Amino acid sequence: MPEDQHLADVLVIDDEDSLREACSRVLTRRGYRVHTAMDGETGLEAIASLQPELVLLDLMMPEMGGMAVLDELRRLSPGSKCVVVTAYATVSTTREALRHGAADFLAKPFSPDELCSVVERTLAGHTYCLEATTQDNLIDTISQVVEELNTLGDELQDHPDQGQRARQAAQRLESLVSCLKSTDRPQ
Secondary structure: OOOOOOOOEEEEEOOOHHHHHHHHHHHHHOOOEEEEEOOHHHHHHHHHHHOOOEEEEEOOOOOOOHHHHHHHHHHHOOOOEEEEEEOOOOHHHHHHHHHOOOOEEEEOOOOHHHHHHHHHHHHOOOOHHHHOOOHHHHHHHHHHHHHHHHHHHHHHOOOHHHHHHHHHHHHHHHHHHHHHHHOOOOO
């Protein structure tokens, strides 16, 4: 890829230096133009000036937390997509982040492949909740994730290190369940 071409502008907002650097290194190798910010306030300045296609946003940062940044992101750069990055992924946290406009989430720790997969899927517009515009689509998506969990479960017998992948898939399933519960359905 020529130096002046890139897949997308990605902004990584996280107070952990090592995570920012690792994400930057991995995504730059994949052809993304990566910018970083060490806190929410610096991140908002970068959002306003860069208008990135994607923001990777840590939820738990000192002073200005990720939810506050997420709210401002919608105002400053409505076209930007956001993936919430957190070590504290729960159903309620996921639901709140989705309500605030997050397209997806990534639970720490994650592998380079998991990072790239979420970035590619989100930039392509394929987020679990946004894909599932009808209850049938949502159920189909849940079925796919359950299938992935079952496959990973089989792999666990010979490869205990696959447990992390299974937990990540389970977290995505929890996110889908949250979406299903918050979706308006005809009675």
